[in-house]
Amino acid sequence: MEIASIASVQGLTAIAVGIILGMGALGTAIGFGLLGGKFLEGAARQPEMVPMLQVKMFIVAGLLDAVTMIGVGLALFFTFANPFLSALKG
Secondary structure, three states, rough: OHHHHHHHHHHHHHHHHHHHHHHHHHHHHHHHHHHHHHHHHHHHHHHHHHHHHHHHHHHHHHHHHHHHHHHHHHHHHHHOOOOOHHHHHO
C-alpha cells in the first residue's frame, strides 16, 4: 500500500516537473518572440531611439529569463527534495 502511494506521488511529481519546465520554456519563447518583434518594429520606425530601446529590451529579456529560472528551481526542488513524499512517510 505504502509503496504504491510513494510510486504514485513520484510519478505525478515527474509529470508536474515536466509541465513546469515545458510551460516555462513555452512562455519564454513566446515572450522573446514578441519582444524581438516589437524591438525591430520600434527600431524601424525611429532609428535614432535604437540604443534606448536596446537597453530596455535587454532588461525585459533578463526578467523573462529570471521567471523561467525560478520555475527551474522549483522543478529541481520537487525532483530532489519532494515535500509530498515526506508528508506521506510522516
